[in-house]
Amino acid sequence: MEHSKNYLEKMLDETLDVIQASIGLLSILQREGQDIGKALERHNNKLIERGWEYNMNCNIEKHS
16 A cells, blocks of 8 residues: 555654553553553563564653
8 A cells, every 4th residue: 555755744643642642641540550561561461362473662661
């Protein structure tokens, strides 16, 4: 499927907006006592069980 450069740039911008909102929600959940590391481990295990394979890695570090 071929898309214009402008379309792909808009799609990338929207994807980054979703990531920004998700990180904000994760921050709120962490402040409420949720263990984000354990949740990520559970989620990754679920994906692996469904046959997903990793093709990239994203590291999230907490800043004080």
